[in-house]
Amino acid sequence: MRSALQFRALVPAGRPWLWLVASIALALALLAPGCGDDAPAAPAPAARSTPAVQAELTAPDRFRPGFDPAKDPLPPPKRGGTLTLQIEALPSSLNFLLDNSSVSRRILREVHGSLLVRDLFTGEHSPELAESYVVEDTLVTRDGRRLYGELVEQGESWRVVPRSSPGHALAKALDVPKSDVARIDRGTVFTFRLRDGVRWHDGKPLRAEDFLLTWRLTKIPEVECDAKRFMYDHLVLAEAPDERSLRFFYDRQYFGAKAVFEGLAPLPSHVYDLRDPANPQHKADATDAELARFVNEHPANRAWIGVGPYRITEFGNEGLVLVRTGEWWNESDSGWFERVRWRYIKDDSLAFRALSAGEIDFTSRLVAEDYFAAATDPQFQQRAYTGFFYTPRASYVGWNLKRPKLADVRVRTALALACDWDAYIRSYYRGLAERVTAEWYDGGRDYDRSIVPLPFDLKRAKALLAEAGWYDRDGYGLVDKEGEPLSIGLLTQAGNRSGEVFVQSFQQTLAQVGVRLDVQALEWPVVVERVNQRDFDGVFKVWIFPLESDPFQRWHSSQVGVGTANECSFSAPDVDRLTEAYVAEIDPERRGEISRELHRRLYAEQAYLYGVKVPHKFGIDLRIRNVRLSAIDPGYRVRDWYRAE
Amino acid sequence: MRALVLRLLRAAATLFGLVLVTFLLLRLAPGDPAALRFADPTTSPAPGALEAIARFREAHLLDRALPVQFLQYLGPFDLSARGHEWFGGSGEHRWNGLLAFDLGHEYLRPSVSIASELGQRLCVTIPLALVSALLALALAVPLGIAQALRRGSAFDVVASLTTLTLYSTPVFWGALLLLAAFGPAGLGLFPVMGSQAFETFGGAVRHSVLPVVCMSYGALAYVSRQMRSAVLETVRQDYVLAARARGLPERAVVLRHIVRNSLLPALTLVGQVLPWLVGGSLVVETVFEIPGMGKYAFDSLERREYDAVAACVLVSGVMTLAGLALSDFLYARFDPRLRHGDS
Numbered sequence: 005m006r007s008a009l010q011f012r013a014l015v016p017a018g019r020p021w022l023w024l025v026a027s028i029a030l031a032l033a034l035l036a037p038g039c040g041d042d043a044p045a046a047p048a049p050a051a052r053s054t055p056a057v058q059a060e061l062t063a064p065d066r067f068r069p070g071f072d073p074a075k076d077p078l079p080p081p082k083r084g085g086t087l088t089l090q091i092e093a094l095p096s097s098l099n100f101l102l103d104n105s106s107v108s109r110r111i112l113r114e115v116h117g118s119l120l121v122r123d124l125f126t127g128e129h130s131p132e133l134a135e136s137y138v139v140e141d142t143l144v145t146r147d148g149r150r151l152y153g154e155l156v157e158q159g160e161s162w163r164v165v166p167r168s169s170p171g172h173a174l175a176k177a178l179d180v181p182k183s184d185v186a187r188i189d190r191g192t193v194f195t196f197r198l199r200d201g202v203r204w205h206d207g208k209p210l211r212a213e214d215f216l217l218t219w220r221l222t223k224i225p226e227v228e229c230d231a232k233r234f235m236y237d238h239l240v241l242a243e244a245p246d247e248r249s250l251r252f253f254y255d256r257q258y259f260g261a262k263a264v265f266e267g268l269a270p271l272p273s274h275v276y277d278l279r280d281p282a283n284p285q286h287k288a289d290a291t292d293a294e295l296a297r298f299v300n301e302h303p304a305n306r307a308w309i310g311v312g313p314y315r316i317t318e319f320g321n322e323g324l325v326l327v328r329t330g331e332w333w334n335e336s337d338s339g340w341f342e343r344v345r346w347r348y349i350k351d352d353s354l355a356f357r358a359l360s361a362g363e364i365d366f367t368s369r370l371v372a373e374d375y376f377a378a379a380t381d382p383q384f385q386q387r388a389y390t391g392f393f394y395t396p397r398a399s400y401v402g403w404n405l406k407r408p409k410l411a412d413v414r415v416r417t418a419l420a421l422a423c424d425w426d427a428y429i430r431s432y433y434r435g436l437a438e439r440v441t442a443e444w445y446d447g448g449r450d451y452d453r454s455i456v457p458l459p460f461d462l463k464r465a466k467a468l469l470a471e472a473g474w475y476d477r478d479g480y481g482l483v484d485k486e487g488e489p490l491s492i493g494l495l496t497q498a499g500n501r502s503g504e505v506f507v508q509s510f511q512q513t514l515a516q517v518g519v520r521l522d523v524q525a526l527e528w529p530v531v532v533e534r535v536n537q538r539d540f541d542g543v544f545k546v547w548i549f550p551l552e553s554d555p556f557q558r559w560h561s562s563q564v565g566v567g568t569a570n571e572c573s574f575s576a577p578d579v580d581r582l583t584e585a586y587v588a589e590i591d592p593e594r595r596g597e598i599s600r601e602l603h604r605r606l607y608a609e610q611a612y613l614y615g616v617k618v619p620h621k622f623g624i625d626l627r628i629r630n631v632r633l634s635a636i637d638p639g640y641r642v643r644d645w646y647r648a649e
Numbered sequence: 650m651r652a653l654v655l656r657l658l659r660a661a662a663t664l665f666g667l668v669l670v671t672f673l674l675l676r677l678a679p680g681d682p683a684a685l686r687f688a689d690p691t692t693s694p695a696p697g698a699l700e701a702i703a704r705f706r707e708a709h710l711l712d713r714a715l716p717v718q719f720l721q722y723l724g725p726f727d728l729s730a731r732g733h734e735w736f737g738g739s740g741e742h743r744w745n746g747l748l749a750f751d752l753g754h755e756y757l758r759p760s761v762s763i764a765s766e767l768g769q770r771l772c773v774t775i776p777l778a779l780v781s782a783l784l785a786l787a788l789a790v791p792l793g794i795a796q797a798l799r800r801g802s803a804f805d806v807v808a809s810l811t812t813l814t815l816y817s818t819p820v821f822w823g824a825l826l827l828l829a830a831f832g833p834a835g836l837g838l839f840p841v842m843g844s845q846a847f848e849t850f851g852g853a854v855r856h857s858v859l860p861v862v863c864m865s866y867g868a869l870a871y872v873s874r875q876m877r878s879a880v881l882e883t884v885r886q887d888y889v890l891a892a893r894a895r896g897l898p899e900r901a902v903v904l905r906h907i908v909r910n911s912l913l914p915a916l917t918l919v920g921q922v923l924p925w926l927v928g929g930s931l932v933v934e935t936v937f938e939i940p941g942m943g944k945y946a947f948d949s950l951e952r953r954e955y956d957a958v959a960a961c962v963l964v965s966g967v968m969t970l971a972g973l974a975l976s977d978f979l980y981a982r983f984d985p986r987l988r989h990g991d992s
Contacts, residue, residue, distance in 0.1 A: 096757040228759075230687050230701035301759045321769065321940030349842065349938055350948075357841040361833035383833065529680030529953050536684050567684075567699040 067391025168195035171245025212244035214270035226296030313338035340646035399615035421465035449596030774941035785868035793876025816870035920976030
């Protein structure tokens with residue numbers, strides 16, 4: 005069965021010769037290691053005041069053949085019709101607390117809402133279900149009192165000015181002598197005023213209580229929201245001064261404080277809260293465990309009741325159907341299509357064929373072979389066109405630093421020098437992918453673009469290995485040390501075409517420096533288990549990360565252990581200090597400086613062999629218009645699109 | 650009556666063996682549903698994921714010894730913390746497992762009952778399998794007869810080669826060839842997916858053509874070859890010679906004496922074709938993205954949904970046993986010798 009699927013992934017639709025040509029090109033590239041682009045790229049200026057996202061992609065219909073916005077203005081939008089898009093997996097739940105997959109996030113974007121929303125094209129946060137919000141600071145006195153408000157420095161004292169209402173703890177401004185101040189935490193109290201007239205899809209009004217329920221559920225361990233719970237760890241208190249107001253308190257300065265409210269969506273208390281008298285299954289004395297089970301197994305997790313411009317009318321094994329409610333509070337942004345259909349197609353090549361046949365309107369998961377085949381396929385071009393965009397995601401090889409052979413930075417650097425990423429980009433992605441040097445969004449402030457990726461340099465790789473004591477003592481062709489040849493196991497997901505191509509080329513280039521790469525293509529569950537148990541030398545993966553990643557989880561020594569995000573078991577005191585400073589810094593510019601320093605430090609360590617920024621290759625029906633692309637996941641906004649006949 | 654009881658006992662033992670082997674194979678295979686539930690492959694594991702994994706494993710008894718897990722799966726008692734008081738549980742959910750007629754819930758979608766999901770999937774798979782079986786039988790029986798009656802002719806040779814080729818062609822390969830030939834990249838006659846739920850009846854029929862062809866060609870080849878052999882066997886019987894010697898017209902000899910008697914082995918195949926097709930649907934449904942039982946089994950295996958996979962295997966096992974029983978019944982019903990033997 006697996007072989008059937010692999011075969012389909014291998015053969016470009018109707019063009020087996022393309023496969024052959026690509027294979028020959030790859031073989032030639034691999035046989036000619038000296039042809040790699042060894043010259044270091046010209047250093048780019050360090051990002052000093054970079055915007056949150058680069059906006060170069062946002063021109064509408066940028067990839068549409070022959071489209072010139074200057075001469076060919078967009079046709080006027082028209083309401084109606086059905087838009088059909090591919091989803092590669094069915095969400096296990098639409099309850100955002102329980103399922104944090106990219107698929108469920110994509111769907112929820114249309115059927116739900118949250119307090120704040122990040123604009124896909126500017127990267128800035130703006131209120132969505134809140135109509136306004138106020139951010140205040142916290143002053144902690146030496147006797148442990150926590151005062152919040154706007155903090156104004158006045159000579160030898162701090163003035164705490166209450167800015168939010170209603171229900172503020174301070175009736176008027178208060179001066180606190182600096183000698184009494186233990187700590188000041190900026191941006192730690194958020195007060196939201198909810199938008200009036202927002203209703204759930206079942207007609208009930210949205211209340212502040214619905215947000216409090218979400219927050220309370222994140223504090224119950226039995227609620228299966230572990231993928232998100234840590235985001236709310238520092239959100240220690242929440243209150244609703246009235247039906248339309250909410251106030252949240254952080255216990256410390258946190259760089260992602262605002263971003264947390266992107267994910268703080270409401271759950272209908274009258275549906276999910278057993279203790280809510282409005283709930284048909286009301287049970288006033290329900291325990292936390294009962295409430296958790298009620299939430300984990302609630303039918304509404306699939307028959308979702310949201311507050312977005314679309315509501316779900318079907319959720320079956322073939323996908324979901326969304327229908328525009330027509331009653332959303334912001335009519336001008338409530339979508340142009342009357343129906344949006346998310347069609348579950350697991351096989352991306354099948355999705356390409358479905359797009360060619362007019363069965364779907366959009367897929368953002370074209371495999372490289374199909375993407376390039378489309379360029380010469382007249383049938384496809386009559387109906388659709390292709391393009392690409394990048395969101396923060398990159399391929400990498402993670403090394404297990406607990407393995408003695410990989411503990412030496414010289415060995416890891418040698419492995420990086422023996423990896424011909426440029427040939428891989430030329431052959432598999434035909435130049436579409438770009439090299440990266442960190443797991444941060446390379447268009448933002450945090451990424452140091454002056455770092456030049458290590459070149460493909462077998463001579464230097466050999467020299468470094470020899471310096472680390474690895475050279476061919478016995479003449480068998482493999483470098484060895486203390487009687488052991490340097491043999492490294494590499495886990496990769498079976499059936500992942502890009503992974504297969506990469507590991508084959510890596511295996512061959514490593515062989516040229518006398519290192520054996522034992523590739524183990526395994527089912528994904530097995531890869532996950534092996535990595536969680538740290539039972540691996542190296543693993544090839546693609547990682548999707550947010551615009552601003554939390555480096556603490558990935559790099560801090562406290563995170564070393566089984567099953568944590570610090571997969572490579574990296575530990576260094578200076579990196580610990582930098583990650584701690586990063587997560588506590590709320591000024592984006594200063595945070596960028598810390599991050600760029602961290603970036604330089606970590607790239608020198610080569611704990612991860614950073615690979616390429618993987619493009620999303622999409623295909624879309626020619627009639628769909630106003631398609632703008634973004635660097636923020638999912639990279640497009642369905643609500644702007646319409647069909648021009 | 651005794652034969653019936655014996656038969657039921659044998660069926661129960663077979664099913665128990667099937668359940669045990671499936672259980673062991675699934676649990677001994679590498680991969681952990683808890684790790685999959687709490688580790689998004691494209692992101693780093695969240696802090697606290699380990700605790701969540703431990704809680705999940707504890708709740709589903711995945712941290713217990715295999716015999717305990719098997720007893721939990723077999724039932725009828727729930728051995729978990731919420732289970733029967735006899736086993737130290739809270740009594741909230743006393744009964745569980747196959748003997749309590751409870752197939753359980755999915756790990757990743759706890760609100761989804763495996764029984765109801767399987768029911769929905771069978772509503773897709775069984776019509777496809779039935780149509781495929783009927784198509785295969787409707788074509789295979791006359792083809793086998795015609796081949797046997799023209800044994801050695803060009804028609805027989807070509808038909809034999811064709812059926813042999815069909816029989817030897819793996820279903821996934823056949824499916825891909827059909828897609829290439831008749832899908833959008835080829836003649837464009839049929840859609841690429843076997844979608845049904847979103848379509849009208851006409852649309853559903855159009856979407857089903859390629860999957861049905863894929864599911865039936867193997868059965869067609871097999872049954873036609875069996876039919877040909879059966880007819881050839883019958884033609885050599887003395888009663889056929891006697892019929893011809895009595896001067897019966899050839900048409901009557903063929904229809905009354907040869908075909909009727911040759912149908913007996915084919916009848917026994919009827920009962921076997923349906924479970925075979927349901928089992929074979931795994932490949933076809935996966936290639937054509939049809940949300941039937943086969944695809945459910947395949948997807949569940951990838952997600953390490955142990956109970957869902959085991960349920961699919963169990964349903965296939967039950968259908969196979971039912972098919973065998975049907976074959977025996979038909980054989981007994983239509984073969985007077987067996988009826989007399991019974992009496």
